[in-house]
Amino acid sequence: MSGAELIIGTGRATGVPRRAAQIAAATVLGAVLVPVLLVAVVAAPVSAAPARTVGVWVARRLTRLDGVPRPRCPEGRRLIGLLAVEALLGFVGVCVLGLIGLGLVVAGQMIMAAATGGPVPAFDAGPGQVNWWTVAAFTVPGGLLIFLAACGLAGVAWLDRRAWSRFARPGADELAREVTRLHGTLDDVVAAVDAERRRIERDLHDGVQQRVVALSILLARAERVTDPDERRELQRRARAETQQVLDDLRSVAWRTYPAMLVRxxxxxxxxxxxxxxxxxxxxxxxxxxxxxxxxxxxxxxxxxxxxxxxxxxxxxxxxxxxxxxxxxxxxxxxxxxxxxxxxxxxxxxxxxxxxxxxxxxxxxxxxxxxxxxxxxxxxxxx
Known part of the structure; x- marks a missing residue:
């Protein structure tokens, strides 16, 4: 039991840093994309191509964040709205990352000053003014700030996904167009099925039925004739006509739905x-x-x-x-x-x-x- 608990605990411990690294990487990519997002939003009245391209990049970044594929990008004004929100979230991410970086710099300088007795340039502390008691005093507020910064990064990542879900949702106009398209497709399918039924009926009537009639005539003639040679010839022609009828039926069946396709x-x-x-x-x-x-x-x-x-x-x-x-x-x-x-x-x-x-x-x-x-x-x- 203890071994099982150890394995589960280790999996969770390794999963949390991996998730944190994914969120941090996605935030960094979002920060890098801020200028591109702004350019795409500004260029939207002139050309929609940059917005579509950047939308694909945003989808890939979010897929890297949570592993969920996003094959369908928003369109039109919803795409521009998404890019604007992504630019704002990217700016917030830049601020959070900047605060984290500044905190790490200050913490590093304080630890170095406590260990060597040197100054702390981040807040103009002279040599010997920062010791280990000072570092201990700043540990609690520093840890709280790190926690808040991590919550900020997680919040930005959550808002990223929520923004995509909100803007990728089809609007009323798109739903109306899709309903109209489906109605048209349904009418076309019904018409195609009716046409296929008429063609099958025509094939049976003009092909198979005519050959069956010819076969019955050949068999009737074979029953009436008395000459053995003529009877054998009629029987041979009847067998050939029977094979042709089977071929025609098989052809109609293949055009209707081939059994091999299912099998x-x-x-x-x-x-x-x-x-x-x-x-x-x-x-x-x-x-x-x-x-x-x-x-x-x-x-x-x-x-x-x-x-x-x-x-x-x-x-x-x-x-x-x-x-x-x-x-x-x-x-x-x-x-x-x-x-x-x-x-x-x-x-x-x-x-x-x-x-x-x-x-x-x-x-x-x-x-x-x-x-x-x-x-x-x-x-x-x-």
Missing amino acids: DGLPAALAALRDRTEAPIRLRTDLDRLPDLAVEAAAYFVASEAVTNAIKHARATRIDLELVRAGGDVILTVTDDGIGGADPAGAGLSGIASRVAARGGVLRVRSPHGGPTVVEAVIPCG
């Missing part, structure tokens, strides 16, 4: 898409499975629709498909050497754009006449 993940599903496509596809990826199945589904349908468009409409002879992870985003890029002219407002591309937008991502389409066509989806993945 083996996005890279395996993209590899299967490559193997099923007539045109040669060069697949490059450095990912394994993604933690979010919805992100995998969105990326897969982007790839599937882009490949289908490249073959059907762009008459592409080669397709490059690349899947990479950049920070917190998954980036899927599909490039073909077709004739270009893809319409981002078309049913297919607008449908996958809505699917990507529903995940907080963005779809970019570059397709000049004459090609090449580049479809890029950037999808956040936590």
Whole structure:
């Protein structure tokens, strides 16, 4: 038990100095940033770029202080307000650090004077005027001042975090815009789902249903004929038609939702898409499975629709498909050497754009006449 208590006590003892060092380092960085903060605030009416850059620096400093990532900076007037408050807190931190430095200098001179009998230049004490009794008399108020200074540094660090939380909170206008965007995205997703259902119905009606009708005619003819050779030929054609029906059903199922995507993940599903496509596809990826199945589904349908468009409409002879992870985003890029002219407002591309937008991502389409066509989806993945 005593050993366990000793370990716990040691952890706490080492944790407090580390925390104090983090607060002191963050305060020093805040003090160093004061001139830059003031310049960014003054330059804000002319250009918002310095404020955005300094805002990123402030976020990194606070992340170093408490280890909490802050990927989203405030915007507009709230960013300027944050920088102004940070400049004020940085000035307060400079004052507190200055008082701590002055106290350390005075304490050092007093201890040196008591030990050697020399003077104390900090408050014009002559040689021999400061002894160990004088040092002992100043110990209690000096310790109190050190405690107050440490509380000041901790208070500045706390206000730093509170200021960021207050100014990074979305305003009413941003919330209204986000609600409007979500409503629009929801309408787009519903429209895309309806369009996908109509396409599935059309594929079943025009493809699978017609082949099933043809298969039934072949089987009926095979039952009526008496010539063995003709019957074998009809049966062979019926088997071929049956295989074609199965292929069409499998194709419709893949376009609806491939089972391999759930079982083996996005890279395996993209590899299967490559193997099923007539045109040669060069697949490059450095990912394994993604933690979010919805992100995998969105990326897969982007790839599937882009490949289908490249073959059907762009008459592409080669397709490059690349899947990479950049920070917190998954980036899927599909490039073909077709004739270009893809319409981002078309049913297919607008449908996958809505699917990507529903995940907080963005779809970019570059397709000049004459090609090449580049479809890029950037999808956040936590």
